Amino acid sequence: AQSVTQPDIHITVSEGASLELRCNYSYGATPYLFWYVQSPGQGLQLLLKYFSGDTLVQGIKGFEAEFKRSQSSFNLRKPSVHWSDAAEYFCAVVPSNDYKLSFGAGTTVTVRA
Amino acid sequence: KAGVTQTPRYLIKTRGQQVTLSCSPISGHRSVSWYQQTPGQGLQFLFEYFSETQRNKGNFPGRFSGRQFSNSRSEMNVSTLELGDSALYLCASSLAGGGQYFGPGTRLTVT
Numbered sequence: 001a002q003s004v005t006q007p008d009i010h011i012t013v014s015e016g017a018s019l020e021l022r023c024n025y026s027y028g029a030t031p032y033l034f035w036y037v038q039s040p041g042q043g044l045q046l047l048l049k050y051f052s053g054d055t056l057v058q059g060i061k062g063f064e065a066e067f068k069r070s071q072s073s074f075n076l077r078k079p080s081v082h083w084s085d086a087a088e089y090f091c092a093v094v095p096s097n098d099y100k101l102s103f104g105a106g107t108t109v110t111v112r113a
Numbered sequence: 114k115a116g117v118t119q120t121p122r123y124l125i126k127t128r129g130q131q132v133t134l135s136c137s138p139i140s141g142h143r144s145v146s147w148y149q150q151t152p153g154q155g156l157q158f159l160f161e162y163f164s165e166t167q168r169n170k171g172n173f174p175g176r177f178s179g180r181q182f183s184n185s186r187s188e189m190n191v192s193t194l195e196l197g198d199s200a201l202y203l204c205a206s207s208l209a210g211g212g213q214y215f216g217p218g219t220r221l222t223v224t
Binding site: 034036041042043044045046049090092098099100101102103105106 | 117119144146148155156158161163168169171203205212213214215216217218220
């Protein structure tokens with residue numbers, strides 16, 4: 001069955017430390033891949049997207065993600081987190097022949113001083 | 114460019130009532146999608162419209178419906194509200210083949 005998995009429900013990281021959020025997908029063909037961030041009570045903000053080409057994608061707010069076809073993964077990274085990065089992060093996919101986003105369950109990031 | 118706007122932002126309804134939510138996409142975006150977000154089920158796709166046509170529909174009962182107007186604005190309607198319909202309803206717009214950009218959502222509470 002098609003699915004998107006974010007293995008980590010909650011991650012706590014110190015301010016200034018690096019962050020990596022994991023995302024794995026299970027689809028027949030490589031889908032389009034996205035990361036979104038949601039602050040409490042807010043909508044979702046698109047951080048970055050991958051359609052094809054260079055497997056390392058740069059996004060907004062200093063985030064990047066790497067697509068690894070062999071591992072069916074699209075992990076999100078940030079070298080140095082800021083307190084404002086505390087939020088919930090969602091990985092999402094769209095099959096290349098479809099229009100609807102399928103989301104992972106989300107990873108909540110807490111940043112400690 | 115102005116982002117996706119949704120009205121109202123907050124809504125309280127009683128079981129059995131119906132509700133209409135509105136979404137205005139980013140200028141030039143012709144695709145509008147709706148999602149329901151709840152703590153238990155997460156983010157779930159409701160439906161997607163393009164040029165006033167519903168192209169895709171999620172696994173929701175017929176009480177959930179939508180439409181899109183010629184200016185790409187979209188509405189979704191939920192009839193005969195149930196307690197379980199309490200959720201954040203998110204609208205997203207996109208250009209063909211692009212990422213989806215979300216509005217702030219409408220928080221619906223059914224009592």
